[in-house]
Amino acid sequence: MEKLFQRLFPDHLIANPHYRSLARNMLLIIISVSMVPMIVVSSTLYLQFRHSYREKVNDHLSELVLKHKQNIDNFLQERLTDIRLMAARNGYERLKDEVLLKRNLELLQQEYGSVFVDLGVVDADGRQEAYAGPFKLARADYADADWFKQALKHDQVISDVFLGLRGLPHFIVAVHSVENGRPWILRATIDFVYFNNLVDNIRIGSTGMAFILNREGKLQTTPGARPSMSGPPESAVLQGLWIVMSAGTGDVRIVLREDSRGVENIYAGAFLKSGKWLLIYQQSAEDAFADLHWSFMLTTLIMAVGMASIVLMAFTLSRMVVIRTARADEEKKLMNQKMVETGKLASIGELAAGVAHEINNPVAIMVEEAGWMGDLLEETEFQESKNLAEFKRALAQIQTQGRRCKDITHKLLSFARKTAATVQEVQINLLIEDLIALSAQRTKFSMVEVRTELTEGLPMVRVSISELQQVFLNLINNAIDAMGNKGGRLTLSTRAHDGFVVIDVADTGSGIPAANLNRIFDPFFSTKAVGKGAGLGLSICYGIINKLGGRIEVESTVDVGTRFSVYIPAALGD
Amino acid sequence: MSLAKVLFVDDEVPFVEALTKRLTKRDLDIIPAYRGDEALKKLAEQTAVEVVILDVKMPGMDGIETLREMKKKFPLIEVIMLTGHATVESAIEGMKLGAFDYLMKPCEIDQLVSKVKAAAAKKRQHEEKIMQARLKEITLRRV
Numbered sequence: 201m202e203k204l205f206q207r208l209f210p211d212h213l214i215a216n217p218h219y220r221s222l223a224r225n226m227l228l229i230i231i232s233v234s235m236v237p238m239i240v241v242s243s244t245l246y247l248q249f250r251h252s253y254r255e256k257v258n259d260h261l262s263e264l265v266l267k268h269k270q271n272i273d274n275f276l277q278e279r280l281t282d283i284r285l286m287a288a289r290n291g292y293e294r295l296k297d298e299v300l301l302k303r304n305l306e307l308l309q310q311e312y313g314s315v316f317v318d319l320g321v322v323d324a325d326g327r328q329e330a331y332a333g334p335f336k337l338a339r340a341d342y343a344d345a346d347w348f349k350q351a352l353k354h355d356q357v358i359s360d361v362f363l364g365l366r367g368l369p370h371f372i373v374a375v376h377s378v379e380n381g382r383p384w385i386l387r388a389t390i391d392f393v394y395f396n397n398l399v400d401n402i403r404i405g406s407t408g409m410a411f412i413l414n415r416e417g418k419l420q421t422t423p424g425a426r427p428s429m430s431g432p433p434e435s436a437v438l439q440g441l442w443i444v445m446s447a448g449t450g451d452v453r454i455v456l457r458e459d460s461r462g463v464e465n466i467y468a469g470a471f472l473k474s475g476k477w478l479l480i481y482q483q484s485a486e487d488a489f490a491d492l493h494w495s496f497m498l499t500t501l502i503m504a505v506g507m508a509s510i511v512l513m514a515f516t517l518s519r520m521v522v523i524r525t526a527r528a529d530e531e532k533k534l535m536n537q538k539m540v541e542t543g544k545l546a547s548i549g550e551l552a553a554g555v556a557h558e559i560n561n562p563v564a565i566m567v568e569e570a571g572w573m574g575d576l577l578e579e580t581e582f583q584e585s586k587n588l589a590e591f592k593r594a595l596a597q598i599q600t601q602g603r604r605c606k607d608i609t610h611k612l613l614s615f616a617r618k619t620a621a622t623v624q625e626v627q628i629n630l631l632i633e634d635l636i637a638l639s640a641q642r643t644k645f646s647m648v649e650v651r652t653e654l655t656e657g658l659p660m661v662r663v664s665i666s667e668l669q670q671v672f673l674n675l676i677n678n679a680i681d682a683m684g685n686k687g688g689r690l691t692l693s694t695r696a697h698d699g700f701v702v703i704d705v706a707d708t709g710s711g712i713p714a715a716n717l718n719r720i721f722d723p724f725f726s727t728k729a730v731g732k733g734a735g736l737g738l739s740i741c742y743g744i745i746n747k748l749g750g751r752i753e754v755e756s757t758v759d760v761g762t763r764f765s766v767y768i769p770a771a772l773g774d
Numbered sequence: 775m776s777l778a779k780v781l782f783v784d785d786e787v788p789f790v791e792a793l794t795k796r797l798t799k800r801d802l803d804i805i806p807a808y809r810g811d812e813a814l815k816k817l818a819e820q821t822a823v824e825v826v827i828l829d830v831k832m833p834g835m836d837g838i839e840t841l842r843e844m845k846k847k848f849p850l851i852e853v854i855m856l857t858g859h860a861t862v863e864s865a866i867e868g869m870k871l872g873a874f875d876y877l878m879k880p881c882e883i884d885q886l887v888s889k890v891k892a893a894a895a896k897k898r899q900h901e902e903k904i905m906q907a908r909l910k911e912i913t914l915r916r917v
Contacts, residue, residue: 557831560858561786564880568792571883575799606880 216526223522230514238506246499253492261468261488262452265481268402268410269451269470275398276373276473279315279390280356282308284375286319287386292379295321295330295386302332308388317370317389322348324383333389335366342387347372351385358473361392361420368392371420396421399479405490408483412472417442420477437465438480445469445478456485552723556609563609567602570595611736612723625660625771626668628701632692635672639680646680647687654694659770661701667744668768674737675705675764681728682709682762700750700767711758720754741766776803778894779822783813783840784829784856793883800887810835814843823851825874825893827886830857830864838867845872850900852893856881 286304287295295301301319308316318333326343342348347359351374359372374387399421402410412420417439437459445453445467452470459465464485472479486493574595582588636643636650643650679690688708695702712720719725721742726735738752745752749769756762780802784790787808794804805820807813810832817823826844830837841853855868855876865876874893877886 557858560879561789564858565786565789565792567880568789568796568883572792572796572799575796602880606878610878 219522219526222525223518226518226521227514230517231510234510234514235507238503238510242499242503246496249495250492253495254489257466257488258454258468261454261466261481261483262450264402264404265410265452265468265470265479268399268481269472269479272398272412272472272479275395276358279373279388280358280375282312282316283319283373283386283388284356287375287377292321292377292382292384298330298332298338301330305332313394314391315394317391319389320387322351322374322385322387324352329384337365340365347374347387348385351376351387352383358476360414360418360476369422371395402481405483405487407487408481410479410481413438413442413478413480415442415476441467441469441480442478445471445480552612556612559605560609563602563605567599567606570598570602574599608736611740623662623664626663626665628658628661628694628703628768629654629656631665631668632672632694632703635669635676636692638669639673639676642677642680643690646683646685648680648683649687649689651689651691652693653691655696658694658696658701661748661768662771663748663768671741671744671766672703672705674741675766678737679705679707679709679762682707682711684710688761696770697767699770701770703766703768704763705766706761706763708761711760711762712754712756713758717754717756721752777801778824778890779803779805779820780890781805781807781813781816781820781823781826783807783810783826783832783837785809785832786829793886796883797887797890800883802887802890809833810837810840810843813840814847817844817848817851824897825890826851826853827890828853828855828873829879830855830868838864838871841868841871841873850897850904852897854886854889854893 286308290300290304295304301321305316305319308319318331318335318337320328320333320337320340321330322328322342326341326345326348328337328340328342331338331340345364346362347357350357350359354376356375357373359374361369361371363369364372370389370392372387372389374385376383376385378384399410399412400423402408409423410421411423414420419438437457440457441455444455444457448455448469452468454466454468456464456466465482466485466488468481470479471477574592576582577588577591577595582591585591632652632654636652640650642648676690676692683690690708691704691706693704693706695704716725716727721738722735723739724735725739728735742752745766745768750767753765753767754762755765777800780797782790782794782797782804783806784793785808790806790808794806797804805816805823807816811834813826813828817826828837828841828844832840835843837855837857841855844851844853849872852874853868853872855865855873856879857865857876858879868876874896875889877889
């Protein structure tokens with residue numbers, strides 16, 4: 201986060217804790233406000249969809265299993281009916297005739313194909329009286345066979361799958377009849393392969409398979425091997441299934457189970473054969489819910505893209521806002537500075553004027569008193585005093601310093617004065633030329649080369665000539681002072697700019713250090729030696745130009761030079 | 775005989791006193807006054823006053839107001855404005871109201887004296903002209 205911040209936001213902004221927290225807060229708010237609803241909506245929709253989709257899949261499986269359960273039940277029931285019919289029609293005695301039995305088997309095989317493998321007539325003791333079929337099972341003894349015991353007790357029986365005497369998996373349907381008071385049993389072997397196919401043909405998707413379990417959890421059919429199948433069902437799972445399915449309700453019961461390899465399977469089961477067998481349909485959950493999986497992936501992808509764009513947008517937006525804010529702050533700061541500057545100068549001006557005025561009178565009195573003492577010293581009685589010269593010198597000094605005070609107070613007052621002196625329309629170029637003539641003596645003395653670049657046809661300005669002379673004489677004097685003894689070049693140029701007449705006073709002097717640049721207009725700010733300048737020149741210039749509705753701009757590079765640009769509003773052409 | 779009879783009006787007592795001494799030493803006859811109304815009263819009493827040195831900024835009746843009154847009552851009297859201000863406008867206003875000249879405080883004593891002399895001379899010239907006009911009138915009447 202921090203790194204991303206640094207890469208996305210300009211260094212100088214992010215270094216500022218104010219902007220950093222602004223950016224961070226905005227980022228977090230945007231991200232949370234947009235992401236939370238998106239996540240809530242997406243996950244709610246997804247969960248709802250998953251729920252109904254699962255329901256749909258379950259319903260589908262239930263129906264499928266139910267249908268097949270009925271099919272299989274019907275199949276078994278029909279086979280029983282077949283042989284019951286045969287037993288009833290022929291009777292024990294006739295069926296004992298192996299030729300007739302064989303004839304009957306052929307009839308059945310004609311009707312149903314290879315469903316019936318063989319037929320046998322078994323007497324009450326379990327001995328097979330007659331047999332028709334491919335195996336040599338005549339006279340076989342079934343007295344101990346499970347199915348035989350069942351058949352004696354019940355009307356009819358369908359056995360579990362077993363290997364039996366022939367050594368092949370098969371199961372038996374048998375009907376119990378009574379003739380002449382003796383029970384006898386007609387049994388038929390159902391082709392295991394045929395039956396197996398009947399069950400195994402129930403297939404959906406790539407992992408679906410069906411099989412039948414008995415009460416002990418043993419497979420009654422062999423699920424056909426298929427390339428995509430996860431392998432034969434595990435016996436541990438199968439045993440558990442019987443219990444789970446028994447506990448369920450309804451025709452079809454559905455459970456989810458994980459096998460030892462961690463594959464989650466969905467099992468749909470229905471009891472067959474009056475609850476003795478369990479038809480199970482198994483499919484891996486992943487396969488069954490493949491569409492769900494897809495929609496989950498799609499949702500996740502859309503969410504990821506959405507989140508990425510939200511984050512991107514949040515960054516871009518907060519970056520933009522922070523940059524804008526910073527710019528606005530900067531402008532505000534500049535403006536405040538300017539206002540403070542103006543306000544400061546105005547209040548300093550008033551203060552200075554007040555002080556100047558209050559000081560002026562005492563100074564005047566002191567000067568007059570000193571003058572009076574000087575007058576008195578002229579009297580003859582003092583002429584002999586040995587300190588006469590010293591007295592005179594001291595009084596002269598008082599007068600000189602008094603005059604200095606007067607100069608300062610007068611300058612201060614002119615800095616602060618508000619109303620204009622005689623204002624008239626002036627062509628600035630003429631004024632500049634006059635000024636150059638005025639200061640020619642000084643510039644020559646200081647070895648300063650004066651250049652002018654005056655633009656012709658400038659608008660007139662409404663000013664007081666004397667005030668403007670004061671401004672430019674101050675600027676020119678400063679420029680000459682800045683160039684010192686070495687001399688240099690003073691360039692005075694005039695131009696029009698955006699409703700203003702601009703006069704540039706540029707020198708090649710020592711320049712003003714950046715630290716001093718914003719103080720140069722302050723009253724009493726001076727870098728000249730004590731007594732050389734009161735530090736009021738530029739303050740007065742500022743006051744005068746400000747009053748005219750103009751401004752003064754400074755550009756300065758140390759050791760290269762300084763340029764003052766004085767902006768005076770052009771007079772409207774009336 | 776003094777060079778001129780001068781009424782000196784300023785609210786700063788020490789200033790008036792010091793300047794009075796100095797001007798007196800320079801052969802001017804000074805009558806001090808410390809307020810505008812006091813100055814007007816003294817003018818009414820002392821008819822021989824030729825020049826008034828008047829401070830612009832005074833509490834109560836200020837210099838400009840006093841000047842206006844003076845010129846109304848004694849139009850021939852010459853007034854020199856003294857201003858602590860560098861404000862040109864009050865001086866200009868004073869001149870418009872008929873002041874002879876203006877000086878900024880603190881001023882050079884010699885400058886002040888010469889202005890007073892000039893003012894007095896002007897006043898005497900005025901008076902002379904008036905006198906001559908009257909004389910002319912009288913002689914013409916006789917003819």
